[in-house]
Every structure is written in C-alpha cells, then in structure tokens.
Amino acid sequence: MPYAFYEDDHAAFRQTVRSLVERSVLPYLEEWEEARLVDRSVWKAAASAGVLGLRIPERFGGAGTADYRFRCVIAEELAEAGAAALASGLAINEDIVASYLVRFGTEEQQARWLPGMAAGDVVTSIAMTEPGGGSDLRGIRTAARRDGSDWVLDGAKTFITSGSSSDLVIVAARTGETAGRARLSLFLVPSTAPGFQRGRKLKKLGLHAQDTAELYFDGLRLPAEALLGAEGAGFGQLTAQLPLERLSIAWRAVAAAEAAVRWTVAYTRERQVFGRRLVDLQNTRFRLAELTTEVEVTRGYLERCILDLNEGTLDAVTGAKAKWWATELQNRVVAACLQLHGGYGYMDEYRISRAYADARVQTIVGGTTEIMKDIIGRDLAGPKPGRNA
Incomplete structure (x- = not known):
C-alpha cells in the first residue's frame, strides 16, 4: 500500500480551509x-468555519484534537494563497499560546482564556525576545517580583508577533536566580492591565500584514493566578514546547517552498522566450527538477517528524534539524523561483515577490540556523568530560 500522510478527514478539512481562504483571506490580502x-474579522471567520482552536479541548469550544496534520493543511492552504503573515499569527495563537495553556494552565486559566481564543475573540502573543537579547533566553532581563500575593512586572520585549493587536501575552520573566543563573517564570498578561504599554509597530522586510511590535511593562501588577505553571519552571516549559514551535516553522517553510514551485511551474509553462515556452529550455527544466526533488525529500522528513509529534516522541534535536533545514531550503527555493520569473518576479503583483521577502525571517525566528546547528552539534558531542550525562 502506498504511503499516505493525510486521511479522509484531512481531505474534507482541506475543502473547509480552502473555502475560508477564498472567502475571507484572498480578497483582503x-x-x-x-x-x-490582519483584520480581526478573519479570526472570527476562521472560528465559525471550525479552523480555529483545533488543540483547545471541546469543553472550551475547540476541536480537542492533537493531530497536527490538520494544522499542516491550514499552513499549506495559506501558503498557496501567499498569506504568510496570517499563517504566522495563527501559529502563535494555535501552536504556541494555546499549547502552553492546555499543557501548563490551571482549569481556571484555561476557562478564562481558551473559549475566547477558540471563538476568535482573543488574539495572543508570546514575549520572549528582548532588545539586545536575541536567542539568549538565559539573558532575559524582564523581571517579576513578589509584592504580597501579587507579582510586579518590569521590562521590555521586542519583535513580538501580533504585539500591537493581542489581547493576551505570555511573558517570560526572571523571578530570581539559582546557582548564578536566571530563574525564569511565565506569566499570563492581559493587554488591559495597568502598566502594559505597546511600543511602535515595527517596519519589516517582509510579513508586512503581520503586526510586530515592542512591548513595555512598567510596574505592571498581576495577581498570583497570572503565573503559568510553577515559579521558576519557565525555562523547562519553553524547552518542552520548542519541538512543536520549531516544527511549526519548518512545516510552514516547506509549504511555502512547495507553493513557490507550483507557481513557477505554471509561470514557465505560459511565459514565452525566444519563441519557446520558458519551461522548454533545458536549464529551466533542470532547475525545476532540482527544486521539486529537494522539496519532496524535505517534506518526507517533515512528515515523519509530524507523526512523531502526534505520538509524543519528537525530541528537541530532531526539531532543530527540521527547523534549520526546512527554513534554509525555503529561502533557496523561493530565491530560485523568483529568478525563473525574471523581472516579473520582482513585482509585487506576483506572489513570488512577497514570498521572497516573507521567507527571510524564517531562518531567524524561533532560533537562528546557527543556534539550531549548535543544539545538534552539542548532542553529537555528548557530555563534556567530568560532567554527568
């Protein structure tokens, strides 16, 4: 029997997603x-179509499924539409914040936030990166201190996806030190809390429709129940969720690469040069053959990773491999496809132009390619002499 990644339920779901994209995404890009x-109306439309809150338990209005292949379908359809900005915002909401709440949240925290997320009424962000901090989570300076039963939060975050529009932000903050290292904790911070300030909406190379902003916390007072999980458990929580976060980025990367190749095959079949179709030139056929093969091989690896994720066996090192390889592939493939479009590839009226700009951040966000290689390399090197494994 030939291998099939998707099943009948996923095929039916694809038609739902495609209808949503045609009705509520493409006309507004x-x-x-x-x-x-991105206008908030699309979140409500996605919720009405059953495309939002897939991981959220049914008792809170979600679909209650841990099968990540449904999210893969969404990523593919948004990639085909050239809606990378929306795909990124949905990934934060669905793959990151919802997952944190489902995995680490109390019943009260889940009851407060998950129904609104599933209904499209609550848009969320996660705030880890700080000015000058980059990928160094240990160097986080935003701090939370106890004041009676409350917490008081001070600090600044940057590059926050949906930062100017989110209603809830998961904030990573220092809550002390252990053996000279920062002890991190996660907090659920409503954007309406006094002391919550939004900075400028950042101008970016790509993903223009995705609002990315700076956030500031100035004496922001939070009740004890705003703590997500145990005090000091933040680094472990972040680490536990990284395989999913990075695989989410990797899948969006391969979906974008596949879409770019499809657009380019269609373009080269129509484009006439020197009295022939562009695709009839040997160089064009060879290049498309290379790109198609690279994408299909990468997809095969990622499909195995998705199935491992579904089974709960995907580890951080494999996630790092998937993330760096797929995002670097995305940039190579999209650049090559733009080249095959010639001068038209530089025009925003062609989807490949926007895809080229949108792809660039993929090797940076969620941990740079260099960080991913370091994670893999340290695993290969094993424990240092004199240290326990």
Missing part, C-alpha cells in the same frame, strides 16, 4: 499588507 495588520 492587499488591504492587510497596506494596513500592516
């Missing part, structure tokens, strides 16, 4: 790009 903001 240019408007969102110019406004540098």
Whole structure:
C-alpha cells in the first residue's frame, strides 16, 4: 500500500480551509499588507468555519484534537494563497499560546482564556525576545517580583508577533536566580492591565500584514493566578514546547517552498522566450527538477517528524534539524523561483515577490540556523568530560 500522510478527514478539512481562504483571506490580502495588520474579522471567520482552536479541548469550544496534520493543511492552504503573515499569527495563537495553556494552565486559566481564543475573540502573543537579547533566553532581563500575593512586572520585549493587536501575552520573566543563573517564570498578561504599554509597530522586510511590535511593562501588577505553571519552571516549559514551535516553522517553510514551485511551474509553462515556452529550455527544466526533488525529500522528513509529534516522541534535536533545514531550503527555493520569473518576479503583483521577502525571517525566528546547528552539534558531542550525562 502506498504511503499516505493525510486521511479522509484531512481531505474534507482541506475543502473547509480552502473555502475560508477564498472567502475571507484572498480578497483582503492587499488591504492587510497596506494596513500592516490582519483584520480581526478573519479570526472570527476562521472560528465559525471550525479552523480555529483545533488543540483547545471541546469543553472550551475547540476541536480537542492533537493531530497536527490538520494544522499542516491550514499552513499549506495559506501558503498557496501567499498569506504568510496570517499563517504566522495563527501559529502563535494555535501552536504556541494555546499549547502552553492546555499543557501548563490551571482549569481556571484555561476557562478564562481558551473559549475566547477558540471563538476568535482573543488574539495572543508570546514575549520572549528582548532588545539586545536575541536567542539568549538565559539573558532575559524582564523581571517579576513578589509584592504580597501579587507579582510586579518590569521590562521590555521586542519583535513580538501580533504585539500591537493581542489581547493576551505570555511573558517570560526572571523571578530570581539559582546557582548564578536566571530563574525564569511565565506569566499570563492581559493587554488591559495597568502598566502594559505597546511600543511602535515595527517596519519589516517582509510579513508586512503581520503586526510586530515592542512591548513595555512598567510596574505592571498581576495577581498570583497570572503565573503559568510553577515559579521558576519557565525555562523547562519553553524547552518542552520548542519541538512543536520549531516544527511549526519548518512545516510552514516547506509549504511555502512547495507553493513557490507550483507557481513557477505554471509561470514557465505560459511565459514565452525566444519563441519557446520558458519551461522548454533545458536549464529551466533542470532547475525545476532540482527544486521539486529537494522539496519532496524535505517534506518526507517533515512528515515523519509530524507523526512523531502526534505520538509524543519528537525530541528537541530532531526539531532543530527540521527547523534549520526546512527554513534554509525555503529561502533557496523561493530565491530560485523568483529568478525563473525574471523581472516579473520582482513585482509585487506576483506572489513570488512577497514570498521572497516573507521567507527571510524564517531562518531567524524561533532560533537562528546557527543556534539550531549548535543544539545538534552539542548532542553529537555528548557530555563534556567530568560532567554527568
């Protein structure tokens, strides 16, 4: 029997997602790009279609499924539409914040936030990166101190996806030190809390429709129940969720690469040069053959990773491999496809132009390629002499 990644349920779900994209995404892409903001109405439309809150338990209004292949379908359909900004925002909401709440949240925290997320009423962010901090989570300076039963939060975050529009932000903050190292904790911070300040909406190379902002916390007071999980458990929580976060980025990367190749095959079949179709030139066929093969091989690896994720066996090192390889592939493939479009590839009226700009952040966000290679390399090197394994 030939291997099949998707099943009948996923095929039916794809039709639902495709209808949503045709109705509520494609007509508004240019408007969102110019406004540098995805309109909130699409979140409500996604919720009504059953495309939002897949991981959220049914008792809170979600679908209650841990099968990540449904999220893969969404990523593919948004990639085909050229809606990378929306795909990124949905990934934060669905793959990161919802997962943190489902895995680490109390019943009360889940009851407060998950129904709104599933209904499209609550948009979320996660705030880890700080000015000058980059990928160094140990160097986080944002701090939370106890004041009676409350916590008081001070600090700044940057490069926050949906930062100018989110209603809830998971904030990583220092809550002390252990053996000279920062002890991190995670907090659920409503954007309406006094002391919560939004900075400027950042101008970026790509993903223009995705609002990315700076956030500031100035004496922001939180009740004890705002702590997500145990005090000091933040680094372990972040580490536990990284395989999913990085695989989410990797899948969006391969979906974008596949879409770029499809667009380019279609373009080269129509484009005439020197009296022939562009695809009839040997160089074009060879290049498309290379790109198609690279994408299909990468997809095969990622499909195995997705199935491992579903089974709960995906580890951080494999996630790092998937993330760096797929995002570097995305950048190579999209650049090559733009080249095959010639001068038209540089024009924003062609999807490949936007895809080229949108792809660049993929090797940076969620941990740079260099960080991913370091994780893999340290695993290969094993424990240092004189240290326990």
